[in-house]
Amino acid sequence: MGGLAQAVEPVNLMMIVIGCALGLLIGAMPGLGSVNGVAILLPVTFLVPPTSAIIFLAAIYYGAMYGGAISSITLGIPGASTAVATVFDGRPLAQQGHADKALTAAAVASFIGGTISVILFTLFAPPLAAFALKFGPTEEFALMVLAFATFIGLGGDDIPKTVFSILIGLVLAAVGLDIISGQPRLIFGNIDGFLHGVNFLVLAIGIYGIGEMLWTLETTKGKVLVHKVTMSVRKMLSNLRDIKKYIGTTTLGSVLGYFVGTLPAAGATPASLMSYGLAKTFSDKPDSFGKGNIAGVAAPEAANNAASTGSMLPMITLGIPGSPTTAILLGGMIIWGLRPGPLLFTEHPDFVWGLIGSLYIANFATLLMNLAFIPLFVKVLTLPFTILAPVIYILCVVGGYAPTQTMHDVWLMLLFGVVGYLLRKLNYPVAPAVLAIVLGPLAERSLRQTLIGSHGDVSIFFTRPISAICILIALALIFYPVFKNFRNRRNKSGDN
């Protein structure tokens, strides 16, 4: 309670509002995410007391989580890496004229995700931190296998095409330096630009920004982009009532997101992708995912917000950052003279609870800001196509350049855009490729660490309980479609 009181102090409240607004802006810019925002504004915080400083940075972090969804839905470009999964269903919804619905769902789901994670944080911080530490590379790899399986099993898409798409993503994830031996792999002769690997944002912006735009051009011949959306208070309220359609997946996604967030090195992007897969798995209509299912927007948004709180947990309790952004926050804490670790709770309770209180207030502030600005965001969609398209292309180009600052990546992005367009034309799902390039490096590292530890013995995945459960569920998910097919065929022959 003391934390909440501290968070509503005028100075801190102001920090929250400014931080959220900046975060929204940075999150909505393609290619820039909370990492950039927090890194750039870190020096500013040396002017204020540590508690206000972390509140400011946490507000940016939260704002960026929401902001990413805005450009994902309205423009179809993932605004931040964490919002990649939001594009899958947010973009189709906007094209059907339901951008307001999708934006409301994103804002509400983020709020729910934030709330659930703050409650989990407050109640179970120390035991969860201990549990997360039990997650060695073996368990991590099993979790990744499970994430891939959710995309294959039960999915409405063509299974061989989904697998093909995942494999493309995995191959792209393998480009660059080998993580253990340091050997360059798949660098196309000797092209320097490939040495740092293929940044997954380049793939995501290419496929969803440029590829999707070309596809829209083809289907509409450049005449209309999206249906007009009219906004009124009554419509807003009816959008809010839609909440019952996605409350289940949102809650589930929040808990999953929070947990994945607490794992070191996992973070919000894998969490949102896994949550999307989970929502699809538990849906009555898995076919409708990727074509504009509101739960497909809510699930990843809930998860990425929950994960952003979750990744604060190992940072505060153990001093291990759960995501790139928290790594910078951790650096900040050390500069402010605070030592992260179990003692922080007893030595600086005002700091810890002030942070938690401010997370909650930031959550609420961004919800209000978002709902208030939805009509404005939706207006963007009513611009004529020939104005919107060049602006989107420019955002893609500068967004593709910003993360690594090489033209190599921008060219690669254009190539991915054209390839993405062709894949789309041939009815290949592209979302699994994005999933694979995000999870690929994590999965590879955990697999190789495990196998080095077990001297190449694969049975370790089945002898450790947590990983055995994950792998068994994954196998069940992968073989479920085969089984269903078999049963359908037998039923048919029985009828005859």
Added chain:
Amino acid sequence: MTRETLVVVGISAGSIFFLLVATHLVGIYIALFFFLLFYLKFVGRHSWSLTITMMALVPVIVFCLFEWALKIPLPKSISEPLFYPIYDLMYSI
């Protein structure tokens, strides 16, 4: 794939291609200028007033956001010297 789609999609993909080529040659800001001129005036057939407003505004907004607020220098190629006075001004404030 019909002829019409090939033209519509080709123009977009081609214009981004030339935007990137121009970025290598004359830097992104000048490239943006011509890209907008081409897309707004010749593809979109918008009025001159809108085209010129966008041509002036977009590079300025991109500059302010990336170079000034985010400190991410965008590729400028041979147009680099043109920006020295602006940098002097930016860092003297």
